[in-house]
Amino acid sequence: xxxxxxxxxxxxxxxxxxxxxxxxxxxxxxxxxxxxxxxxxxxxxxxxxxxxxxxxxxxxxxxxxxxxxxxxxxxxxxxxxxxxxxxxxxxxxxxxxxxxxxxxxxxxxxxxxxxx
Amino acid sequence: xxxxxxxxxxxxxxxxxxxxxxxxxxxxxxxxxxxxxxxxxxxxxxxxxxxxxxxxxxxxxxxxxxxxxxxxxxxxxxxxxxxxxxxxxxxxxxxxxxxxxxxxxxxxxxxxxx
Numbered sequence: 001x002x003x004x005x006x007x008x009x010x011x012x013x014x015x016x017x018x019x020x021x022x023x024x025x026x027x028x029x030x031x032x033x034x035x036x037x038x039x040x041x042x043x044x045x046x047x048x049x050x051x052x053x054x055x056x057x058x059x060x061x062x063x064x065x066x067x068x069x070x071x072x073x074x075x076x077x078x079x080x081x082x083x084x085x086x087x088x089x090x091x092x093x094x095x096x097x098x099x100x101x102x103x104x105x106x107x108x109x110x111x112x113x114x115x116x
Numbered sequence: 117x118x119x120x121x122x123x124x125x126x127x128x129x130x131x132x133x134x135x136x137x138x139x140x141x142x143x144x145x146x147x148x149x150x151x152x153x154x155x156x157x158x159x160x161x162x163x164x165x166x167x168x169x170x171x172x173x174x175x176x177x178x179x180x181x182x183x184x185x186x187x188x189x190x191x192x193x194x195x196x197x198x199x200x201x202x203x204x205x206x207x208x209x210x211x212x213x214x215x216x217x218x219x220x221x222x223x224x225x226x227x228x229x230x
Contacts, residue, residue, distance in 0.1 A: 004159070033217055040125060042206060042222035043160075050216060058217065090159055099210045099217040102148035102167055107159030 002026050006091050006108035013081040013115045021076040021111050023091030031094045031103070032074040033058075034066065036087040037110075043090065049074055050097070081115045088112050118143045118209050120221035128227040129197050137192040137224050139181075139207030148211040149190040150218065151181055154204045163205075166190065177201070202228045 007022045025032065030051050035043040045058030049068040063085060065077040074093075078085060089111045094103040119142045129135055141147055148167050152160040164175025171183040181192045190207060204225045208218040 031216065035220075040222055042120075042122075043220040045217050048216050056216070092159075097216050099219070102150070102165060102210045104162050104165075105152075105160070105218065107161070109157065109159045 004091055004093055004106050004108040006089075006111050008111060009109070010112050011114070013078075013113065015081060015083065015115060017081050018077065018079045019081070021078070021089055021091075021113075023074045023076065023108060024072050025074075025091075025093040025106070026072065027093060027095070027106065028071060029093035029095050029106070030071070031097060032068065033092045033094075033098070033105070034064070034074070034076045035090045035092065036060065037090060038087050046076065046089075078113075083115050086113060086115045118147070118211075118219050120207050120209050120219055122205075122207055122221035122224050124224045125222070126225045126227070128229060130229045131199050132196050135192075135194045135197045135201070135226070137205050137207075137226070139190045139192065139221060140188050141190060141207070141209045142188065143209055143211065145211065146185075147209045149181075149183060150208040150210070151175065151179070151190075151192050152206045152208060152220075153177075154206065154223075156203070160206060163192070197226075197228055199228045199230065202226055 033048045034046040047066040049055045091108040092105045096103040121140045151163040207221040210218045
């Protein structure tokens, strides 16, 4: 029962570098999400996907890109990293829409990213 | 637009004492309401949810929450806190079929004193 797996757990980037945060789920969920968590700010939605080949922006998409080539994987790409992207990133999945029908979200354990 | 407010950033209680974490929401229709818990170094886990019906809902780990429409609140309670309950708690709202994802509050960090 792997659930939602995120890699890496920690990463330090220099300003201007790029990287990809990996996310995989083995529950055959249609919906996948990327959130960032900043202290005192709760979780903000970056991007989400409703199925393979379909992605859409959330509240804070600037500076990020995503793709969904398979049901299982939903990588998040940071281009030209900036200090403002220092955060904890969570990937989550659900079988149906969490916002529309209240489906339970399953979260990965997070990636702590520092941009210096 | 839907939104969630958790007025308490940080709460400290003694082990064995009762707990109430506050959550207020803004939503036009009947909301779907959730409480998630984040233990240190972990992702979020669902504690309980309210969709309709009985306004007092029971969750895992002995938690319960009460939906009060008149107060736009969904407060989380536990009669006797255990040291293992130390974590960050997030309230979330959904129910708008036009939105794909939940809206989360800013969280309340719970510290438990021995």
